[in-house]
Amino acid sequence: MRLDSLPADDEHYGLVVVGAGPVGLALALEASQTGTHVLLLDAGAEDAGRRDKPPARRRNDTIVDPDRHAPELQTTRVGLGGASWMWGGRCVTYEPVDFEQRDHVPDSDWPIGFSAIEPWRAKAQEYLDCGAGPFASAEPDWPGLGEFRMSQLERWARQPKLGPRLGARVLADPLIDLLSDAPVVGIAFDDDGSTVRGLRIRHGDRPAIVRGDRYALAAGGMETVRLLLDAQRTLPTAFGGVDGPLGRYYMGHATGSIANIVLTDPADIALLDFHRDEHDSYVRRRFSLPAEALNEHRLLNASFYLDNPPFYDYRHKNATLSAVFLALAVPPVGRRILAEGIRVRHIGPEPRRYGPHIVNVLRNPVRAVIDSWDILRRRYLSRVRKPGFLLRNPGGTYAIHYHSEQIANPDSRVRLDGGVNPDGTPSMLIDFRYTDQDVDSVLRFHELLDDRLRASGKGRVEYLDPPERRAAGVWEQAIDGFHHIGTTRMSARPGDGVVDADCRVHGVDNLYIASSSVLRTSAEANPTFTTVCLALRLAHHLAETPALTHPRKDEAAVEG
Template sequence: MVRKTEDFVTGTTIATDVVVVGAGPIGISTALELAKSGVEVALVESGLERTDDMAQALASFDSRQDDIFHARSDLTVRRAVGGASALWGGRCVAFDPIDFEDRPLTALAPWPIRHKDIEPYMQRACDWVQCGQAAFNARDIPEIAQNDLVAGLPDGDVRTTDLERWALPTRFGREYRDALHNTPSLSMWTGLTCTEIVSGECGDSVDHLVVKTLDGREGKVVANDYVIATGGLEATRLLLASDRHHPGGLGNAGGHLGHWYMAHTEGRFARVKFNTDNVIYEHERDRDGVYVRRRFTFSPQLQRELEIPNSATWLVNPPISDPGHGSGILSGVYLTLISPVGRFLLAEAIREAHTKTDGKPQIAQHVRNIVRDLFPSIRFAITFSYARLLRRGRKAPGFFIKSADNRYLLHYHGEHLPHWESRVELTDERDALGMRKVRTHMHFSDADYESAHKAIDLIDAHLRANGAGNVEWLTDDPEAAVRDFMHGFAGYHQAGTTRMSETAEGGVVDGNLQVHGVRGLYVASTSVLPTSSQANPTLIGIALGVRLAERLANARLAGRTDDSGSA
């Protein structure tokens, strides 16, 4: 059942068993998992079922934001039912077992759980995002197991069989609308913003949540358990702002709240030249029709031996905004994306990333490319438009152009090492509901930049050793190229600022996502991740939410059994 702001008057108290704050992918999956187990759930969402400018404005960063690395809030946060799933391309990647190990490289950010604790929930997470089976290596998928990224190139310490999977892409607000409206034990309140978590005077439990409508009507939510699933920055902001009985914010006994902010280190500063044209340069599909894509990755043994961050590197098209690529297909895509139609074809963050250019668009040169390549360009426009827009079921997540000379640009996507000075903090500026805004300070160290260089060096050595090709560097200073690439490109993957830890001295939440020292208060967000892996964090965030939902539901079942006197 959906309850709208018209149903909410000043002084309203919403009473429920569990309240989930935030209807993004993690919040929706957690709430529905609980409700399907018979738990009474209230799902509270700041935005509406459609995009609303007033709600979105509440997510804006401080106007004095001076973080050169962080992308704008309108590209990284969406206040609406479905949350950031309205902004993503659908790429789904699993964290690796080594991410959970105690590594010297991440000694300042130890995990309180291990891979075995989260692995049982990965298939359910894949089901929620609709990316198929939880299989992330080509050798585990019979229909593509015998194929190699490059003919004759074996896996070793450098591997080419690890996969990313692609969701539909799944827009959670649209895909789960019927379930949110019709699940009997779930009530969803839209247009209702949680502005404070109020603890009791002793500070060890939650008394209630303060909630406000967009026009300022105020009430509260009272529950047995409180799950904050508002996204990485917003969850951190809410804990920091809830300082009535906890100076510095809830869960900040160890001083970690807001610190250790992580994204990913990314760059495009090299290309690969293969010695054969027998290359899988585009997506493959598994037996369920799910799109998958291969990447260069490193064995855990090599990562331990060299003490390098976890990373993945994959083949990409040359920059479509530069007509020097000479491709009529790429020029046609570029002109389409910068046209008014382009905003309807891609999430804005992805569209901007693909179309950015240092100067004015070179329209005439792109048109010349199309004219020279007219018939292939027309054929591509027809076939890709069908695969991307018209075909029933899964849509093509993207396209790749075969290189005539077997050269492909490389995209590096690496673990962002935890740094104390990389942080989120409250400012004195307030939003329309009186809540303090946040300012980010995204920090990347020399080690982050150097790790990208080292990773491509290792790929080069592997290719040469197996006679498969070599890397060609596009710059004499790869570290500087990564630093430049990251300007305005971080903050899409928000991790670390409410991180898990064994004790309150080491972090904000425990291994079960409960805020240290505050009974019944949980954070289900990518912000709880102590390290960032090579992977996009949405999938593991959903898996953690499903795990939490199971734990809360089982606790209620056990309580009912005890109350009945049964064994």
């Protein structure tokens, strides 16, 4: 139900969820199915996610290295659906190896295993609308590839903008109250920090307190950390202390392309292209290594998939790719086609040369029109959105794109910078870092894949740069800020992390975190799917665990 004003003082909520993005929506809906009365708070208007964050909701955060971390307007939205308005819809599950202690992966000792998310994967697929099928292909791998497998699947949401579909379910649910335009600006703890007494919000120009039995922060990795860092200013021993894990171990992924793959038989591309499966969703096979090979070669987890050459490189001489580049290069048009961060990546660095792209289009305008119409029809006019397109070529040459795990580095972190945002919350210093190990693993993965492709007779890897320039190529493309992983990580012991195995904040009996920030390793997978699995698990954990009762304090006491 939509609330147009603050909840009544006598309204009792079993759970207050902060954030109406993919994770918050799934958590609220699942909790309501257990009979829990939920208050769902979001900082934006219901339809705010369709647009960039309004100035009043933007942040004055400082990014230490803009070459490594994308700006706020490319990574976050407010409103019903949250960042799903910018999401491509890729759904990839963490695997058993991602939860295991690996000697060559620092701080990879999770307090839970794969079995913690496995029961919730089917339900997460339902919420994210990515088809009910498996995450592994039954098709055989190419013979001769050695340890490499091609069975690992990424599934794609049929319609990744979740606000309209899940938002409608929230508004129709009698056990969920939605209060929009209600940013949480602080957490009110009791004197010793062991219990949350309420959340300080602003609704319009009015400050207020909202209360429930339990609270779940699902506002995304940045906003969740911001609230806890702010609370730590008055509770310096909380969350592991001021020099503890809160805000540290900030991870994402190393992504990019430093090589092409040349297929011996160009027809083999059909096995690695997007296809619509029997569950009516798009899937794609990728090259990856099983746990045994990752450990043997001491590699971080990674996957490789085939892609078009860069749109911005006019030397591809492809009329359709150049037509797409020209459309993306016009911001009002390109932003309607792709999320801003992806658009910027595809149009490449300045200076951009438009003339050669126009020449490419004029070489074969009919082909460009036919292909462009087919892309628009399948991507924007179909009820099942095609996530991408791969233009086939008779030479069998394609860019090979890597998506690789990043290690947990305590020096990669966010912390308060002493500034203030328009809504009065503190601003942060974002010091996001990659390491030599992140880059070296990507390079060695390529070498191993090239060796196995050549041995199988199926193809080869052709690098874009000579050996002495390849590491620089990975570094130049190393940027994230879309996947906010690790800054409130899960741990068995307080002081080593921020939440326990049930996503409860260590030392606080009624505060939980439902965010990719609790993930202890980044894996090779985009974090949304696994985070939703953990949120569903949390909803049932809360339903099975009696809420602690706390004496009601007056509002003045809560404010203190």
